[in-house]
Amino acid sequence: MAVVGVLALQGSYNEHISALRRIGVKGVEVRKPDQLLGLDSLIIPGGESTTMAKLANYHNLFPALREFVGTGKPVWGTCAGLIFLANKAIGQKSGGQELIGGLDCTVHRNFFGSQVRSFETELSVPMLAEKEGGSPTCRGVFIRAPAILEVGSDVEILADCPVPAGTPSITITSGEGVKEEVYSKDRVIVAVRQGNILATAFHPELTLDSRWHRLFLDMDKESHAKAFSALSLSTFSRDAEERSNPRPLDLPIFE
16 A cells, blocks of 8 residues: 655645545655655645745755655645745745755745635646546635746646636746746646646645545556566566577586
């Protein structure tokens, strides 16, 4: 059975563990680097990203988290977890916060506004329905949520949503702080996948729809299948080479 780690520094980690339990999967709390060992995959939950970053720094978790992402094992970030996994985040508090990175995107930390602007909406998710069955929509719970402004060419967009009326104006700036443009699109990206990384700006763990968790577990199965395929190919190549270049027999010498 797959063992899924859930970063348990702050936020909705209990809800993710409960969602995993409902589909018969063991979720374990992760607070220290050595607790990442032996995990098949990792969920970074929603919460207060600044607080989570401070606690991650306190426990010296960032190097171990980056190493885990680099192994190719599946990692899923929800809400604050999305922010952590992004290569670039804007709209941060003064001084910014440390990121894990790995996901080729630019995320706005607080795109939809303050806590009172939290909302729920139906999201079109044809890929999720194709892979996991069920309705072509899912309920998106957005709590002081981030959003993805830009993605790289290798990033698959899984869901977007209309920008709600009254959403604060967002200015995208370059690394040097020079204004580039004001975000003016009428829709914004809220779920993506890139390789072993899944990211959602909303909270599937706060609904009874288990398909996002099932999709994440399928990513773990894909990861194991690829590893097995690579091992089998390596073994086949080595055996073929030995057959084409047989070693001389080391016969005993009798005097």
